[in-house]
Amino acid sequence: MTKIEKIVLSYSGGLDTSIILKWLQETYGCEVVTFTADLGQGEELEPARAKAEMSGVKDIRIVDLREEFVRDFVFPMLRANALYEGQYLLGSSIARPLIAKHLVGIAREVDADAVAHGATGKGNDQIRFELAVNALDPSIRVIVPWRQWTIRSRMQLLEYAEKHRILVPSDKRGEAPFSIDANLLHTSTEGKILENPAEVAPDHVYQRTVDPIDAPDAPEIITIGFERGDPISVNGKAVTPAALLTKLNGLGGRHGVGRLDLVENRFIGMKSRGIYETPGGTILLAAHRGIESITLDRAAAHLKDEIMPRYAELIYNGFWFAPEREMLQALIDHSQAFVSGEVTLRLYKGSASVISRASPCSLYSADLVTFEESAIAFDHHDAEGFIRLNGLRLRSLAARNGR
Numbered sequence: 001m002t003k004i005e006k007i008v009l010s011y012s013g014g015l016d017t018s019i020i021l022k023w024l025q026e027t028y029g030c031e032v033v034t035f036t037a038d039l040g041q042g043e044e045l046e047p048a049r050a051k052a053e054m055s056g057v058k059d060i061r062i063v064d065l066r067e068e069f070v071r072d073f074v075f076p077m078l079r080a081n082a083l084y085e086g087q088y089l090l091g092s093s094i095a096r097p098l099i100a101k102h103l104v105g106i107a108r109e110v111d112a113d114a115v116a117h118g119a120t121g122k123g124n125d126q127i128r129f130e131l132a133v134n135a136l137d138p139s140i141r142v143i144v145p146w147r148q149w150t151i152r153s154r155m156q157l158l159e160y161a162e163k164h165r166i167l168v169p170s171d172k173r174g175e176a177p178f179s180i181d182a183n184l185l186h187t188s189t190e191g192k193i194l195e196n197p198a199e200v201a202p203d204h205v206y207q208r209t210v211d212p213i214d215a216p217d218a219p220e221i222i223t224i225g226f227e228r229g230d231p232i233s234v235n236g237k238a239v240t241p242a243a244l245l246t247k248l249n250g251l252g253g254r255h256g257v258g259r260l261d262l263v264e265n266r267f268i269g270m271k272s273r274g275i276y277e278t279p280g281g282t283i284l285l286a287a288h289r290g291i292e293s294i295t296l297d298r299a300a301a302h303l304k305d306e307i308m309p310r311y312a313e314l315i316y317n318g319f320w321f322a323p324e325r326e327m328l329q330a331l332i333d334h335s336q337a338f339v340s341g342e343v344t345l346r347l348y349k350g351s352a353s354v355i356s357r358a359s360p361c362s363l364y365s366a367d368l369v370t371f372e373e374s375a376i377a378f379d380h381h382d383a384e385g386f387i388r389l390n391g392l393r394l395r396s397l398a399a400r401n402g403r
Contacts, residue, residue, distance in 0.1 A: 002113075002141075003030075004028045004030050004113045004114050004141070004143075005030050005031070005112075005113050006030055006031045006032075006033065006110060006111065006112040006113055006114075007024055007028065007030060007031075007032045007033070007112060007113070007114045007115065007116050007143060008032075008033045008034075008035055008103055008106050008107045008110065008112045008114075008115045008116070009021060009024060009032050009033070009034050009035065009115070009116045009117075010035055010037075010099055010103055010115070010116065010117045010118065010129070011034035011035060011036050011048060011052065012036060012048060012118070013036065013045075013047055013048030013049075013051045013052070015157060015161070015168060016118045016157070017118045018051055018055070018161070018166050018167075019151075019157055019160055019161055019164075019166060020116065020118050020145045021034065021052070021055050021057070022055060022160075022164050022166060023145055023149060023160075024116060024143065024145070025055070025056070027148075027149075028143075031058070031059070032057060032116075033057070033059040033060075033061065033106065033110055033112065034048070034052045034057050034059075034060050034061065035061045035063070035102060035103060035106050036048045036049075036060075036061065036062045036063070037063055037065050037095075037098070037099050037102060038062065038063065038064045038065060038066060039065055039066060039069050039095055039098070039099075039183035039184055040066045040069070040183055040184030040185075040242065040245075040246070041182040041183050041184075042182060043182075045062050046062075048062065049062060051167065054167070055166075059110065061106060063102060065098060065102065066184055066242040067240060067241055067242045068098065069095065069098055069183065069184060069185075069242070070184060070185075070241035070242045070244075070245050071241040071242075072098075073094050073095070073097065073098050073320075074094060074184075074185055074241075074245065074281070075229075075230045075231075075241060076329060076332075076333070077090060077094050077315060078230075078281070078284055078285065078288055079229040079230070079288070079332050079333060079335075079336050079339075080304065080307075080308055080311050080312070080328075080329075080332045081285060081288060081289060081292075081304070081305075081308055082308060082311055082312040082315060083285075083308070083309075083312055084264065084312045084313065084315070084316045085262075085264055085265065086309075087260055087262055088260065088262055088264060088276060088316075089185070089186065089260075089276070089278045089281045089282065089285065090312060090315050090316060091181075091183060091185040091186025091187075091188060091276065091278055091281065092124075092125070092181050092183075092186070092188055093124070093128065093315050093316045093318075094185065094315060094320075095183050095185070096125055096128035096129055096132065096318065096320075097128065097132045097318075097320035097321060099129070100115075100128070100129050100132030100133050100136065101132065101136060103115045103117075103129075103133070104132075104133055104136045104137045104140060107137070107140050108137065112140070113140070113141060114140060114141040114142065114143050115133060115140055115141075115142055115143070116142070116143040116144070116145065117129045117142070117144065118145070118146070119144070119146065120146045121144075121146055121147050122268065122270070123266070123268070124266050124267050124268065124316070124317075124318070126144060126146075126147075127267055127268065127317065127318045128317075128318035128320075129142070129318075130142050130144075130318075131318040131319060131321070131322075132318065132320060132321055135321035135322065136321060177191075177192075178190065178191050178192055178194070178205065179191040180207075182207075184242060184245050184246065184249070184280075185245065185278060185280070185281050186208075186258075186276055186277060186278040186281065187207050187208045187276070187277045188274050188275070188276050188277075189205050189207075189274060189275045190272065190273070190274045190275075194273050194274065194275060195273065196273075197263050197273045201261055201275050205275050206259065206275065206277060207277065208249065208253050208258075208277040208279060209252070209253045209256050209257065209258055209259050209277045209279055210253065210254065210255075210256050211256060212255075212256030212259070212349045212350030212351075213256075213349075214256070215254065215255045215256040215348070215349050215350065216254065216255065219255075219346045219347060219348035220251065220254075220255060220346070220347045220348070221344060221345070221346055221347075221355070222234060222235055222251060222283075222344070222345055222347065223235055223236065223342050223343065223344045223345075224248075224283070224284070224287045224342065224343050224345070225238075225341070225342050226287070226288070226291045226339060226340055226341055226342070226343070227340045228336050228337060228339060228340060229288070229333070229335075229336030229339040230336075231244055231284055231287065231288075232244075234247050234248065244280075245280045245281075245284075246280070247280075248279065248280030248283045248284065249279050249280040251279070251280075251283070251347060252279025252280055252282060252283050252347065252352065253277075253279045254347075255347040255348060255349065255350070255352075256349060256350040257279045257282050257283060257347055257350055257351065257352050258276075258277055258278040258279035258280070258281065258282035258283075258352075259275075259276075259277055259350065260275070260276040260277075260278070261273075261275055262274055262275075262276060267316065267317045267318070282352055283345060283347070283352045286345060286352045286353070286354055287343040287345055287352075287354065288339075288343075289354075290343040290345070290354035290357045291339055291340070291341050291342075291343050291357055291359060292304075292339055293357065294341070294357055294358075294359055294362045294363060294364045295338050295339045295340070295341065295359050295361050295362060295363060296335065296338075296339065296363075297363065300335050304332065304335055307328055307331070307332075310328070311325065311328045311329075311332070314328070338359075338361035339361075340359060340360065340361055341357065341358050341359025341360065341361065341362070342357070342358050342359075343356070343357045344356040344357070
C-alpha cells in the first residue's frame with residue numbers, strides 16, 4: 001500500500017469524527033488536516049476547533065460556505081422544482097457535493113494524498129462524497145474508517161474514546177441519540193423510535209418548526225421576488241441568498257411549514273424512515289412554481305416536470321458533478337430566462353399557499369380567458385376543427401373495435 005503522507009478529514013467535532021481523527025493519526029502515522037464546513041447548521045463551530053487542537057491538529061479549517069451553498073447548489077436545484085420520490089427536498093443530498101468540492105480543494109492546496117469522511121457503509125452519504133471526489137480529482141484517495149476498522153457498535157466507539165482519552169460529553173455516553181443532519185436548507189432526524197415506521201414521531205423530534213396545530217391562528221402574508229428563476233427579495237427587500245433562506249426558515253418554522261415524515265428508498269438498496277424539516281425550501285418551491293405558472297410556456301413547463309424526477313434522483317444518488325446532471329441543468333437554466341416577477345403566499349397552519357403572482361414577462365392574457373367580450377379576437381368555431389383533428393385517431397380506433 002502506498003504510504004499516506006497527509007489526509008484532509010471532513011470533521012464536525014462530534015463523537016464519530018473525533019474518534020476517526022485519532023484513528024487516522026494512529027493508523028497512518030501522518031498529518032491530518034481538519035475541514036469543518038459552516039452550512040448554516042446552527043451550531044457553534046469553535047468547539048470543533050478546540051477539539052482538533054486537543055488532538056494535535058496543526059492545520060484546522062473552518063469555512064463559512066452558507067452563501068455558496070444556497071447560491072450555487074440550493075438555488076440551481078430549486079430552479080428544477082426538484083423533489084426525490086415526489087416529496088423530499090434533498091437537504092442532505094445537495095450539501096455533500098459542496099463539502100466534497102472543498103475537501104478536494106484543500107487537499108490540493110496542502111498537497112494531501114487522501115481525504116476522509118465519517119459516513120457509514122449503510123448510508124447514501126458515502127456514495128455522494130466519493131462520487132464527487134472521483135469526478136473532481138480521481139488521483140486523491142478516499143479513506144473511509146467505517147469500512148476499514150473493527151469498530152462495529154456504539155459501545156466500542158465509547159471504549160475507543162475512553163482508551164484514547166477523547167472527550168465524550170455526558171449526554172453522549174448513554175443511549176444512542178437521534179442521528180441529525182442540519183444545514184441552512186433542512187434538518188433531518190433518523191434513528192431510535194423512528195426506525196419503526198409504524199410508530200408516530202414524538203413531538204421533541206422536531207427542532208425547526210412548530211406543530212401546525214400550535215401555529216398562530218392568524219395567517220401571515222409574504223411576497224417573494226424572482227429574477228431568472230432565483231429568489232432575490234422578501235417583502236420587497238433585496239437580500240443575499242443565505243439571508244433570504246434564513247428569513248424564510250424563520251417565517252415558515254413559526255407557521256409549521258415544511259414538515260415531512262418520509263420512508264424513502266436509499267440508493268444502496270434499503271428503505272429508511274426520517275423526519276425532515278424544510279420550512280424555507282417548502283415556501284420557495286411553492287413560490288417558484290407560482291411564478292413559473294405565468295411565465296413558462298406550457299410545453300416547456302411540462303418538459304421540466306418530466307425530467308425533474310431524473311434530475312432529483314441524480315442529486316440523491318450523488319451524481320451532482322456528472323455530465324448528465326450538468327446537461328439537465330443547462331436545459332433547466334435556459335427555461336428560466338423569463339421567470340421573473342413576484343409571488344404572494346399565505347403561511348397558515350403548516351401550509352404555504354400561493355394567492356397571487358405577477359410578472360412583466362407573463363404569458364397570461366386576461367383578454368383570452370375572459371368569459372366577457374374580449375378585445376382579442378377569438379373565434380369559438382376554431383375549436384371545432386381542433387377537436388375534430390385530435391379525435392381522428394380515437395374515432396378510427398372506435399370503428400375498428402366495434403364500439
